[in-house]
Amino acid sequence: MSVTETTTTPDATASPAVTGERADLLETLAKHRHFLRFTTRDLTDEQAGLRTTAGELCLGGLIKHVASVERNWVDFIRNGPSVMGDFTAMTEEDWARRDDEFRMLPGETLAGVLADYAEVARRTDELVAALPDLDASWPLPKAPWFESEARWTARRVLLHIIAETAQHAGHADILRESLDGAKSMG
Numbered sequence: 099m100s101v102t103e104t105t106t107t108p109d110a111t112a113s114p115a116v117t118g119e120r121a122d123l124l125e126t127l128a129k130h131r132h133f134l135r136f137t138t139r140d141l142t143d144e145q146a147g148l149r150t151t152a153g154e155l156c157l158g159g160l161i162k163h164v165a166s167v168e169r170n171w172v173d174f175i176r177n178g179p180s181v182m183g184d185f186t187a188m189t190e191e192d193w194a195r196r197d198d199e200f201r202m203l204p205g206e207t208l209a210g211v212l213a214d215y216a217e218v219a220r221r222t223d224e225l226v227a228a229l230p231d232l233d234a235s236w237p238l239p240k241a242p243w244f245e246s247e248a249r250w251t252a253r254r255v256l257l258h259i260i261a262e263t264a265q266h267a268g269h270a271d272i273l274r275e276s277l278d279g280a281k282s283m284g
Contacts, residue, residue: 116227123256129145130221130263134164136199137282138208141187146211149200150276157273158202158211164266165200165215168259172222175229175252203249226256 117122137148138273139159144159173181232253239242250258269281 116231118225119232119253120229123253123260124223127219127222127256127260127263131215133282134161134263134270135212135215137267137274137280138212139280141277142210143202143207143209145277146208147206148277150273154197154200155269155273156201157270157277158201158206158208160266160270160273161211161215162202162206163199163265165218166200168222168260169218171223171255171259172218174236174239174250174256175225177232180234182239184240195225222259232256255263 117119138161141157143158147156149156170182171264202208229252233251235249235251238248238250267282273280274280
C-alpha cells in the first residue's frame with residue numbers, strides 16, 4: 099500500500115464529506131487533540147518547558163512527542179515499517195535524540211510546537227479521508243515491545259494514535275495542574 103501525499107490543502111467544498119467509521123475516528127482523535135492542546139492555554143514558552151512533576155515531562159515536550167508519534171505512524175501507513183527503522187538497532191545517540199522529543203529545546207517555542215502539531219494533524223486527517231482501504235496492513239517494525247511478525251492495519255494504527263493522544267492528554271492535564279492549578283479535563 100502506498101498513498102501519495104497531498105502537497106496542497108484541498109478545497110473543503112470540493113472533496114466529499116468524511117462519514118461513517120472514518121468520521122468517528124477523526125472526531126475521536128480531534129477531541130483528544132483538543133484536550134492536549136488546551137493544557138497549554140495562556141502559557142509562556144518558559145512555562146511550557148517546565149518539568150512540574152518528578153518525571154521528565156513538560157507540556158511542550160509532550161506535544162512534540164505526540165506530534166512525532168503521529169507523524170511516524172502516518173508515515174508507516176503510507177510507506178510501511180522501513181520509515182520507522184529498526185528499534186532493536188538503535189544506539190545511545192539515537193535514544194538521546196528520541197528523548198529530545200520530550201522537552202523544549204533552546205530556540206523552540208510553544209507556538210512553533212503547536213503549529214507543527216497542527217500540520218501533523220492536518221496531514222493525518224487528509225490521509226484518513228483519502229485512504230482507499232482501512233484494512234490495508236504492514237508488518238510492524240522490529241522492536242522489543244512489538245509481537246514478532248505482527249501486522250497492523252491502517253485502522254489499528256489510527257486506533258493506536260488515538261490511544262496515545264488520549265493517554266498523553268491525561269498526562270498533560272496532570273502537568274498543567276501541577277504547574278498552576280489549571281484543569282483541562284476535570
